[in-house]
Amino acid sequence: MAAAVALGERGRGRTAPNPHVGCVIVKEGRVVGRGWTQPGGRPHAEAMALAEARDDSRGAIAYVTLEPCAHESERGLACANLLVDSGVARAVVAVRDPDSRTNGRGLENLRTAGIAVVTGVESEAAERSMAGFLMRHRLGRPFVTLKLAMSIDGKIALPSGESRWITGEDARAHVHGERARADMILVGRGTYEADGPRLDVRLPGLEDRSPRRAILTRGDTVEGWTRLGNPEEVHALRDVNDLLVEGGSGAASAFLAADLVDRMLIYRAPILIGEGKSALGYVGLDSIAAAHRRWMLTDTRPLGIDRLEVYERVRASSGKVGTGFPPG
């Protein structure tokens, strides 16, 4: 299943509104088929894996990160039916699909056809991988990642406004990788004015993976960009699983104040700035006590001379990071 999750990750940033699912078909201890959701959302992972396995699927085990879909579409057959037709003997599923068109019916169809079904395997890893899709169906909004590049002391510019460069090339390349993994990136009006045309993916081989772009502004929209009047309007982004908020300080603070950030990527440069522009403004805090128990450092690693710190929001409902929901 870990291999299936890793395969699913290949689709990240290019499958929305569909989830990026992974599928591995194993027969007699040998992998006979591998699949992942293709760009645009079709074919699905199961269809691709079954096409590779061909007749070897008879009596095999299918590992799939998300419950196979139960709904036909003009773009393809329901994956549950494909699995039944393929003759697999057993299906191992990580997470139940919260999409109302499936939501248990995929598993039911498999069982009715006599396939042995096991669920909840490696569900934590699959939940993390597809957090955006799952969150959209459960909370009606995308998984929101906030990127902040700052000094040791939390500053992003000198009083003069000079801000290039706080972080080095490795950190900036990492940001481009995160853009390629998002369905949409969002900036505030000020950052749009300063950097708008540059907000694409500039990594060799990934140039075509630049995500859609959104601007947070009370003013007019920009041609080709999606406009959000306030952070709550992420609930209207029906086809975005993963949203990357790139700044600046105003947009970042507005999303934090609305408690609409699930993950923060802090690119920390080993410099002190002192007097200057802070990374954040008002984030809705009334007391120091209220600031605690909201964030957990889940990863930290060097990126050239800088350091990446990944913080995830601890949701009170589960005490866990990520989607905050128990595995479906």
Added chain:
Amino acid sequence: MAAAVALGERGRGRTAPNPHVGCVIVKEGRVVGRGWTQPGGRPHAEAMALAEARDDSRGAIAYVTLEPCAHESERGLACANLLVDSGVARAVVAVRDPDSRTNGRGLENLRTAGIAVVTGVESEAAERSMAGFLMRHRLGRPFVTLKLAMSIDGKIALPSGESRWITGEDARAHVHGERARADMILVGRGTYEADGPRLDVRLPGLEDRSPRRAILTRGDTVEGWTRLGNPEEVHALRDVNDLLVEGGSGAASAFLAADLVDRMLIYRAPILIGEGKSALGYVGLDSIAAAHRRWMLTDTRPLGIDRLEVYERVRASSGKVGTGFPPG
């Protein structure tokens, strides 16, 4: 020698103006004597180790972290002479003593007496351990450590001034340990007014290790406290090897602007504060480029829910952290 450095560390914070030296005497592969500089600076490490070794010192090897002193004092014989009298066959020395009363004469006295002398062994570890003493003799000032406790975004209080608690109990206990290892702690006037009486060591068994206290102020001094009118006056602190600057923001910024900080201990709480009081004010920066290549993260580790980040000043003279001097 690593064992000798570790023994020397036992004296840290209680030997100034003397260095905290460690000494191990080995005979036929067996440790026969161990010593470290005692509180108040005497007896010296060699005297203690030789007293333990007694007759076993004949023909033994003495490992000592600093060149044995060559100067007699009313408080004890010169260690070089003690070693000669003890009959050791060989002396292994990590670092040469820059004190003008010794500075090579200790080694010379040993050699003249027919003892085989090796220098420069584990000198980097010994240099780090005794950085304060060495810096005082080489630059005429103590080794300065700056402590800062802050949020992810570099804030130390809400706009209201509320600042308790940013960090948790483990981080605060670690600060008390750092106090016990310093010869003197310094705060600005504001922090003195807020926390003055509390600036002691409150760790079980270490209550008697509270260091001397200093206040950075243009105003009057406080009874029992040393007054510094500005950071440059650290050059007048003749009997302090290790100075810990505890804040607040004004004192920290003044020391950084004067480039008189050698090491920073950042206690980082996993919280966001947003609008509020910044950890630092003006630190003398004219451009972002000038902020780079000054600090290196040399250690980071969890402290309860918080994280300690240790940054050391990279001195241009050597490109190294620490005292910035090649081993003596």
